[in-house]
Amino acid sequence: MSAARFPHLLRAELRLILRERLTWAILAALVAALCLAASTGAGRVAAERGALAQAAADGARVVHEARAAHERYGRPAPIKVNYWQDPTDAFGYMTYFMAAHAVKPPTPLAVLAAGQSDVQPAVMRVGFGYSTVFDDTAYEPGSAAKLRLGPFDLAFVLVYLVPLAVIALAGTRLSSEQDRGILRLIASQPIGPRRVAGAKFGAVALVAVAGVLGGTALALLVSGGLGSLDGWNGTLALLVMALAAYVAVWVAACTVVASFWRGAVAALAILVLAWVCVTVALPTALALAVDALSPVPSRIAAIDASRRAQAHFYTGAEGSRITAAWLAGTVPEAARRPDLVEAPEIKRLARDAFYDTALAGYRDAARAHALAGAAWGRRLAVLSPATILGLALETAAGTDAGRHAAFLSAGAAYRRDLSAFFEPRILAQALEPRPVCDGCPARLDFDAYDAVPSFAPSLPRAAAERQTLMALGSLMAGALLLAAVAHRRLAEWPA
Amino acid sequence: MRRIAAELALTARDARLRWIGSVLVLLLLVTGLGAWRDAARYAGEVGQVTAAERARWLGQDAKNPHSADHFGLWVFRASAPLAVLDPGTEPYTGRMVRVEAHVFNEAVYRAVQDAGPLARSGLGSVAEIVQLVVPLAAILLGFSAFAADRKRGTLRLALGNGVPPGRLFASRFTALFIALLAVVGAPLLGIGGLAVVSQEGAGWQAVPRLFAWVAAQLAYATAFLLLAMLVSLVARTARGALAAALAAWVVLCVAAPRLASAGVDAFAPALAYRDVRARIDAGFRAHRTAEANDVRAREVLARYGVSDADELPVDLRGLMMSENESHNFAVYDRELGAFFDSLAAQERAFAWAGLLSPRVALQSLSQTLAGTDFAQHAHFVWAVESYRRGISERMNAEIRDHPQRGGAVLVAGPDLWREIPPFVLQPLPFARALADARVPALVLALWLGLLAALCIPGIRRLRP
Amino acid sequence: MLAIRGATKRFGDRPALDGLDLSLRRGEVFALLGPNGAGKTTTVNLILGFLKADAGSVRVCGIDAGTDPIGARRHVAYIPEQVALYPGLSGVENLRYFATLAGLDLAKETAVALLAEAGLGREAHRRPAGSYSKGMRQKVGIAVALARQARLLLLDEPTSGLDPSAAADFSVTVRAAADRGTAILMATHDLYRVREMADRVGVLSRGRIVEEIAPRTLDHVGLERLYMERLAGGAA
Known part of the structure; x- marks a missing residue:
């Protein structure tokens, strides 16, 4: 009698699994969850695109209205126009009209994970109107209950529910046979536990991988949430492999637990507790570790510093002194014009520069924390299969903390670009005010609305590919490690 | 009583209880004490900066009142004492507001923004541990109540010897409930007691809140204990009982809450803040143009029957600022009022969504009782706005009532600054929390009632 | 032996x-x-x-x-005290499954013949084994032994x-x-x-x-x- 051929055995196990009604119930529930998650994701991506379009339309509207006002006030009229109403005044336009936005467009795979998108905005209006202490003041308030519960997105289904589906499919293989007494008959055949376990768990892995990948593909097709994949095919392929590896990790974990030969009750309890540890407890512990490695700088201390700077500027003649010093440093020839020190726009520029200097340390610390937190998050995510896959999905979706930290820095740089664009024009208008015409309400002659720098958004394809590759490597290593443990433990049948 | 004592002795000897109890108590204590330390640090910082802000407001140089209005101040929301147990909406809502002229600023700097993605994994607070882990503990303690006995044959022995199934169920349930009281109720009361005693809790009625809060958590734990005992009554094997109870846990504690979130969003959508802000900007834009300003100025002169601003009995600039602000307030009230109303409606929908999962009902009930719910946040935001309007109105009135001729600028001093009282937030009273808690409490009670009712036929049909 | x-x-x-x-x-x-x-x-x-x-x-x-x-x-063929079978599979399917474990590729007809030889009535061959009595399960066990010779x-x-x-x-x-x-x-x-x-x-x-x-x-x-x-x- 020959030893059982593995493919033959695998086919028999596949037949066994596919005969079970529970298998189909689990797969159906999983596909339904994936479809629902993909549709909520598609809705979110559509809303994000809508926000981007709204921001662009807002910017275009402002330019259009500024042009119209420029034309209107460029003709003689009896009305008085203040600087905050006058787009011909570069300072007035910069402060009260301009609608410049830093934007974080969704990636083609944005449907996969809501990530940080529900707490970190994808559109930031960059303004100079009112004092802000940090780059990330803007956010969109919404339902806190919704944020607490978290979104029902594909990442949730794939990272949290897929392992539970795998546990439901594979968690009691061998152990339920042991409980029912079937194992004794299996073990008495001329076959070792490794081959039987290999066939049983291999078959579950095939069914689970096919169910998860097929279900996800179906859900993406039905929801229509996938963007144009131009250049992102590699990332998608890596993600598919990472997902398969994630399923393999959980199947391998089920195999390890089966090798304890403790019966189905213990196997189920161990696996569900392992799920809690890997998907909930360990990430929470990692969050604490990130917190310890990159402590959050105090927002309140920064606010206090900003207020100290403000109080300092507005106490006695400090404001005038600071403005004079700034002016002398910026435009040496303005020293001949002491009246400029009290000009509101000059005072504002000087004040903002003073605030920037006073707060530079705090802002740098906040940016450094955002970047360091994201970096530590990336490093520590490797420690849990759930976090590493979650991070890969978020990075591919462009909703990860790392991209947002970079976005905040880019937004701050954009603010500096805008400042660098307007400052010389404001100074020039202050030094040599040139009205559009005599007797017309327009105070000055600024009209470079189209020349205002626009934000250059980026799509982090390389980062997504890197992170997904990292996830794939870690998950494959994890699956192999667990499989090796199971292989080692399954040398003999239990007596 | 003797039967309960016997069951209790059996339960106490169970190694499972020792393991589950130790892990649970350790988790609760570590998380609770961490939250208590953070709360103490935050309260200290808030106290310091609030005093500094008040000193800066009072210490302003003599200046035009409108400049003082722009100078403004920051106000901070103190945490509820029971936020140590359930931070509720606090990490997801801003707690610091810049009070300044013209702008209804958002409450900014949410802890969740700084915390990073991993912190939202689900065990960040005592309340989250109760919502996710305690049901699991209740299931692991309760699933074998009858199923294991059935397998061992001891159930046959007990029933065969005339022990009434109802009494057997009641004594087992009581023993396990007492075990839950010890491993869940006691640590919660301990951490809560520490939070109440060590924090400034004026106006919070923290002690009754604490007892009500702990009772809600125990009711939730009891629901899962009943669930575990129900499947134990019905399932033929311990494996079946555990599998069914765990499946119910996955559905009720893991999947359904997020499904509820998606469902509430679909059926009771809140207004998008972006659209609200766009409408506010549009409301201001038309009012802010030079032409509109000119029309209003002429209208004021006509109202007073004069042709020159210097002839007015009031200061034109002050009056127009005051009227502008009234217009802005109306826009804010209309748009942000509708926005906050839509969020409040969504919160109410979440309370009803508790019908999908007791976890959703508990989340709603728990944060309401802890004083960390959306109503408290909205109360803070509107109280700050009311304070801001008070400052603006007072400053504008000062300008309006002291007309300056020939372009002179009014200068005010510390006497005026002192007229503005410090910002003090009186939390919404506990009675209001109890009123808001009616729906989630009812929903949780329905869950308890349903599970208890389902147990009755199971007890009647109990077979070895 | x-x-x-x-x-x-x-x-x-x-x-x-x-x-x-x-x-x-x-x-x-x-x-x-x-x-x-x-x-x-x-x-x-x-x-x-x-x-x-x-x-x-x-x-x-x-x-x-x-x-x-x-x-x-x-x-060796082993028949334990309680022959436990996959309850969702029929006698034929159980037999073919255990034969596969032993390295045999058993045709359906052969399986039917073996079960009959072991004494399991034909009407039971396609019924789920969950409904079998202990004796019937044992006959499937014997059929496995027969299959394996x-x-x-x-x-x-x-x-x-x-x-x-x-x-x-x-x-x-x-x-x-x-x-x-x-x-x-x-x-x-x-x-x-x-x-x-x-x-x-x-x-x-x-x-x-x-x-x-x-x-x-x-x-x-x-x-x-x-x-x-x-x-x-x-x-x-």
């Missing part, structure tokens, strides 16, 4: 087998009689290679079950829990297998069926065979008396 020489097995301080010697020839039915804890299950576990002897050897068709358990099991059949308490008619059926099936040349080792308490089925009986006490009997030389009462005496002697 089976040769056990001086097999010793201890679990901690407790000896389960103490120098057991036992050999079995082709077509021979050997019954291991003994009370609970005598070492019957340990003997079965040694033959199947689930346990390794601390001393001595266990050989099945010349293959050492301790060092090559899978090789040894190629020649095993040279040694191990039966663990084969008649316990069977009604008299099922037990009689089973006896016939076992004897038929022996007549085809299969060596059969059964561990049992059932003196009545032992006398009917076994060619030789070994009384196992405290891990040793304390008496070997040719059962057909005694009537039931004599067999029972001898068994009780030997046990008492072994315990002394």
Whole structure:
């Protein structure tokens, strides 16, 4: 009698699994969850695109209205126009009209994970109107209950529910046979536990991988949430492999637990507790570790510093002194014009520069924390299969903390670009005010609305590919490690 | 009583209880004490900066009142004492507001923004541990109540010897409930007691809140204990009982809450803040143009029957600022009022969504009782706005009532600054929390009632 | 077919087998009689290679079950006391599944024929095994053994829990297998069926065979008396 051929055995196990009604119930529930998650994701991506379009339309509207006002006030009229109403005044336009936005467009795979998108905005209006202490003041308030519960997105289904589906499919293989007494008959055949376990768990892995990948593909097709994949095919392929590896990790974990030969009750309890540890407890512990490695700088201390700077500027003649010093440093020839020190726009520029200097340390610390937190998050995510896959999905979706930290820095740089664009024009208008015409309400002659720098958004394809590759490597290593443990433990049948 | 004592002795000897109890108590204590330390640090910082802000407001140089209005101040929301147990909406809502002229600023700097993605994994607070882990503990303690006995044959022995199934169920349930009281109720009361005693809790009625809060958590734990005992009554094997109870846990504690979130969003959508802000900007834009300003100025002169601003009995600039602000307030009230109303409606929908999962009902009930719910946040935001309007109105009135001729600028001093009282937030009273808690409490009670009712036929049909 | 020489097995301080010697020839039915804890299950576990002897050897068709358990099991078919089958699969499917584990590719028709040969009524072949009685499950177990053409059949308490008619059926099936040349080792308490089925009986006490009997030389009462005496002697 020959030893059982593995493919033959695998086919028999596949037949066994596919005969079970529970298998189909689990797969159906999983596909339904994936479809629902993909549709909520598609809705979110559509809303994000809508926000981007709204921001662009807002910017275009402002330019259009500024042009119209420029034309209107460029003709003689009896009305008085203040600087905050006058787009011909570069300072007035910069402060009260301009609608410049830093934007974080969704990636083609944005449907996969809501990530940080529900707490970190994808559109930031960059303004100079009112004092802000940090780059990330803007956010969109919404339902806190919704944020607490978290979104029902594909990442949730794939990272949290897929392992539970795998546990439901594979968690009691061998152990339920042991409980029912079937194992004794299996073990008495001329076959070792490794081959039987290999066939049983291999078959579950095939069914689970096919169910998860097929279900996800179906859900993406039905929801229509996938963007144009131009250049992102590699990332998608890596993600598919990472997902398969994630399923393999959980199947391998089920195999390890089966090798304890403790019966189905213990196997189920161990696996569900392992799920809690890997998907909930360990990430929470990692969050604490990130917190310890990159402590959050105090927002309140920064606010206090900003207020100290403000109080300092507005106490006695400090404001005038600071403005004079700034002016002398910026435009040496303005020293001949002491009246400029009290000009509101000059005072504002000087004040903002003073605030920037006073707060530079705090802002740098906040940016450094955002970047360091994201970096530590990336490093520590490797420690849990759930976090590493979650991070890969978020990075591919462009909703990860790392991209947002970079976005905040880019937004701050954009603010500096805008400042660098307007400052010389404001100074020039202050030094040599040139009205559009005599007797017309327009105070000055600024009209470079189209020349205002626009934000250059980026799509982090390389980062997504890197992170997904990292996830794939870690998950494959994890699956192999667990499989090796199971292989080692399954040398003999239990007596 | 003797039967309960016997069951209790059996339960106490169970190694499972020792393991589950130790892990649970350790988790609760570590998380609770961490939250208590953070709360103490935050309260200290808030106290310091609030005093500094008040000193800066009072210490302003003599200046035009409108400049003082722009100078403004920051106000901070103190945490509820029971936020140590359930931070509720606090990490997801801003707690610091810049009070300044013209702008209804958002409450900014949410802890969740700084915390990073991993912190939202689900065990960040005592309340989250109760919502996710305690049901699991209740299931692991309760699933074998009858199923294991059935397998061992001891159930046959007990029933065969005339022990009434109802009494057997009641004594087992009581023993396990007492075990839950010890491993869940006691640590919660301990951490809560520490939070109440060590924090400034004026106006919070923290002690009754604490007892009500702990009772809600125990009711939730009891629901899962009943669930575990129900499947134990019905399932033929311990494996079946555990599998069914765990499946119910996955559905009720893991999947359904997020499904509820998606469902509430679909059926009771809140207004998008972006659209609200766009409408506010549009409301201001038309009012802010030079032409509109000119029309209003002429209208004021006509109202007073004069042709020159210097002839007015009031200061034109002050009056127009005051009227502008009234217009802005109306826009804010209309748009942000509708926005906050839509969020409040969504919160109410979440309370009803508790019908999908007791976890959703508990989340709603728990944060309401802890004083960390959306109503408290909205109360803070509107109280700050009311304070801001008070400052603006007072400053504008000062300008309006002291007309300056020939372009002179009014200068005010510390006497005026002192007229503005410090910002003090009186939390919404506990009675209001109890009123808001009616729906989630009812929903949780329905869950308890349903599970208890389902147990009755199971007890009647109990077979070895 | 089976040769056990001086097999010793201890679990901690407790000896389960103490120098057991036992050999079995082709077509021979050997019954291991003994009370609970005598070492019957340990003997079965040694033959199947689930346990390794601390001393001595266990050989099945010349293959050492301790060092090559899978090789040894190629020649052994085992029918446990409670034959448990996949409840959702029919008898045919269960048989084909277990045959696959043994490396056989069993056609459906062959499986049907084997089940019929094992005595399972045709109407039961396609029913889920969850609805089978213990006797019917045992017949599927026998069909597995038949399919595998095993040279040694191990039966663990084969008649316990069977009604008299099922037990009689089973006896016939076992004897038929022996007549085809299969060596059969059964561990049992059932003196009545032992006398009917076994060619030789070994009384196992405290891990040793304390008496070997040719059962057909005694009537039931004599067999029972001898068994009780030997046990008492072994315990002394």
